[in-house]
Amino acid sequence: MKKQVLWLAVVPALLLGGAAIAQSPILDEVAGKFVQTYQSSSCEELWRKKGAPKPPREQQAIQMMHEDPQIRAAFIDRVAAPIANKMFECGMIP
Numbered sequence: 001m002k003k004q005v006l007w008l009a010v011v012p013a014l015l016l017g018g019a020a021i022a023q024s025p026i027l028d029e030v031a032g033k034f035v036q037t038y039q040s041s042s043c044e045e046l047w048r049k050k051g052a053p054k055p056p057r058e059q060q061a062i063q064m065m066h067e068d069p070q071i072r073a074a075f076i077d078r079v080a081a082p083i084a085n086k087m088f089e090c091g092m093i094p
Contacts, residue, residue, distance in 0.1 A: 027071075030061070031078035038083050043090035050092075 038046070054062065065072040087093045 027074055028078065031075055034079050035082045038079075038086045041086075043092075046086070046090055046092065 041049070065075060084093065
């Protein structure tokens with residue numbers, strides 16, 4: 001239930017925040033959870049998850065990032081290095 005409430009707060013904030021969301025603790029939290037998932041998952045788990053369908057909330061967040069380049073840039077700035085490192089370690093990128 002708490003996760004649903006959190007997403008009800010996150011989605012409007014991401015949609016309405018624009019540049020302000022780049023400094024948002026909400027974005028920090030979402031990006032932090034994303035990085036934590038990559039860092040705590042084994043390579044085998046990441047390979048299995050790679051082709052799996054995304055949950056509806058994740059699809060919604062992805063859609064928001066497609067629609068708002070400021071949100072997308074802020075999110076990528078926070079997650080790119082740790083995720084790229086893990087993908088390299090797992091042989092997912094050259």
